Amino acid sequence: MQLQNNFTPHIQEATTMARIAWTLFAARSLAAVITNSDNFETQCLNFKPQVQNATLNHLEYVPAGTTLAFPDNDPSCARPSQPVIVDLCRIALSVPTSQRSGFIYELWLPESWNGRTMATGNGGLDGCIKYEDIAYGAANGFSRLHTSVEIGKELTSLFYGNKTGKSYYLGCSLGGRQGIGNAEKFPADFDGIVAGAPAVDFNSLYSWRASFFPLTGNTSSPGFISSDTWKTTIHNEVLKQCDIIDGVEDGIIEDPVLCHVDTERLLCGYNNSTSTDCLSAAQVEIVKTVYDDYLWPNGTLLYPRPNPGNELLASDGLYSGSPFSPSADWFKYAILENPSWDPATYTISDALLAVEKNPATIATWPTSLAPFQANGGKILTYHGQQDQQISSLNSIRFWNRLSTGMDYDAGKMDAFYRLFRIPGMNHCAGGPGAWTVGQGGYAPSYSIPFDTQHNVLAAIVDWVENGVAPDEIVGTKYTNDSAAAGISFQHRHCRYPYRSTYSGEGDPLDIESWHCVNFGGYQI
Numbered sequence: 001m002q003l004q005n006n007f008t009p010h011i012q013e014a015t016t017m018a019r020i021a022w023t024l025f026a027a028r029s030l031a032a033v034i035t036n037s038d039n040f041e042t043q044c045l046n047f048k049p050q051v052q053n054a055t056l057n058h059l060e061y062v063p064a065g066t067t068l069a070f071p072d073n074d075p076s077c078a079r080p081s082q083p084v085i086v087d088l089c090r091i092a093l094s095v096p097t098s099q100r101s102g103f104i105y106e107l108w109l110p111e112s113w114n115g116r117t118m119a120t121g122n123g124g125l126d127g128c129i130k131y132e133d134i135a136y137g138a139a140n141g142f143s144r145l146h147t148s149v150e151i152g153k154e155l156t157s158l159f160y161g162n163k164t165g166k167s168y169y170l171g172c173s174l175g176g177r178q179g180i181g182n183a184e185k186f187p188a189d190f191d192g193i194v195a196g197a198p199a200v201d202f203n204s205l206y207s208w209r210a211s212f213f214p215l216t217g218n219t220s221s222p223g224f225i226s227s228d229t230w231k232t233t234i235h236n237e238v239l240k241q242c243d244i245i246d247g248v249e250d251g252i253i254e255d256p257v258l259c260h261v262d263t264e265r266l267l268c269g270y271n272n273s274t275s276t277d278c279l280s281a282a283q284v285e286i287v288k289t290v291y292d293d294y295l296w297p298n299g300t301l302l303y304p305r306p307n308p309g310n311e312l313l314a315s316d317g318l319y320s321g322s323p324f325s326p327s328a329d330w331f332k333y334a335i336l337e338n339p340s341w342d343p344a345t346y347t348i349s350d351a352l353l354a355v356e357k358n359p360a361t362i363a364t365w366p367t368s369l370a371p372f373q374a375n376g377g378k379i380l381t382y383h384g385q386q387d388q389q390i391s392s393l394n395s396i397r398f399w400n401r402l403s404t405g406m407d408y409d410a411g412k413m414d415a416f417y418r419l420f421r422i423p424g425m426n427h428c429a430g431g432p433g434a435w436t437v438g439q440g441g442y443a444p445s446y447s448i449p450f451d452t453q454h455n456v457l458a459a460i461v462d463w464v465e466n467g468v469a470p471d472e473i474v475g476t477k478y479t480n481d482s483a484a485a486g487i488s489f490q491h492r493h494c495r496y497p498y499r500s501t502y503s504g505e506g507d508p509l510d511i512e513s514w515h516c517v518n519f520g521g522y523q524i
């Protein structure tokens with residue numbers, strides 16, 4: 001699932017080969033020799049994993065308190081090291097999939113094992129191992145497996161001398177898409193999946209992202225809107241129009257679907273205003289187009305509009321006046337196979353080609369997950385309502401797609417698939433809202449109780465193993481996002497189609513002033 005791709009210039013081939021490696025690798029010969037010992041360090045160092053055609057890069061005992069260094073990790077991954085807070089045995093393998101490609105396999109085995117296994121996914125097209133998520137899972141007693149579920153389970157069973165229990169997956173962004181894709185293609189691999197901000201309908205998402213650069217122009221284009229203008233003039237107007245919709249003025253848009261920005265109010269001279277804190281007519285048209293749904297020429301939806309409020313970070317990414325590099329690279333290497341392609345020339349025709357080509361069947365846009373459900377599988381997905389990279393409206397769109405394709409009402413969807421919308425959360429983490437929900441190796445996550453009320457990973461375990469489905473998740477906002485600084489406030493996050501609703505009385509920072517109310521859902 002989570003691939004560190006050794007040949008990133010060849011995106012199409014590498015993606016295809018990685019997918020094939022998943023299906024073939026489980027059938028490779030596997031053996032291991034272990035000497036029984038009461039000493040965990042000795043047990044680790046005596047373990048001899050043997051996987052056909054693989055090279056053993058690391059077999060090491062890692063005591064709690066160690067900061068592992070990864071000098072061979074690609075600098076673009078920005079993960080040179082990782083603190084480890086539990087004793088564990090680390091195994092790293094290199095596995096070739098062709099003469100030009102391969103992947104890195106990481107298996108982290110904690111001394112205090114809870115009998116479960118868990119895989120993680122990566123983000124974007126980075127091909128990087130998220131060591132922070134591996135460490136987070138190990139800290140909570142999960143054996144970590146990477147890429148091959150069957151090999152991971154087998155090696156884990158051999159190492160501990162016991163059969164593995166339930167198997168879980170944790171990922172966000174492209175990692176969320178990988179979790180959904182695995183449920184579709186390999187329904188027996190995982191019992192429970194936590195898929196954050198899933199990048200489903202991948203080709204349309206990357207086309208949507210690519211569309212912003214031709215729209216905004218580069219930084220020297222006439223009418224270009226600076227980052228400062230997005231973060232002040234435009235963001236302030238968005239909050240002015242939409243913050244109070246939920247009855248509380250707190251800098252957080254509770255439900256972005258209800259926010260439809262009247263961009264005309266940004267125009268210089270609007271309503272006889274003499275303010276200079278305003279936009280030209282050309283700039284207003286750019287903002288309007290940014291906030292509109294992205295449509296095919298026949299008027300049908302290609303991809304839903306951005307989350308209003310995301311300007312604070314999107315202004316340095318999607319709206320920055322520079323090509324959004326993951327989308328640009330995807331079109332250059334995987335879709336158009338033309339490294340000299342100019343992202344400024346992107347058109348809707350490129351989006352159509354991406355859908356038609358769909359390299360390595362990456363789209364991940366199923367209409368049914370019935371086999372996964374029939375196998376007893378459960379999916380908990382969450383999405384930040386201030387996500388600056390993936391519109392949270394697309395997660396509602398996907399919920400609707402499954403509901404329609406499987407002919408399920410909300411009650412039947414609840415039986416195996418639950419979506420939690422997190423107001424004030426950026427892409428996967430961060431933001432002004434109560435965004436910490438135990439979703440991975442982000443620093444505050446270690447301070448969240450590993451219980452079903454506050455932690456999405458604990459919640460999926462309880463749902464799978466005890467049949468107790470989560471109705472609500474309590475998110476935590478730490479002061480300055482530092483657990484050491486204490487809790488600023490907590491908020492009740494509701495499963496779709498419920499919405500966290502202010503009672504109209506009491507302190508808005510008091511979680512008891514908010515309740516989950518079923519509003520019937522949206523058609524997106």
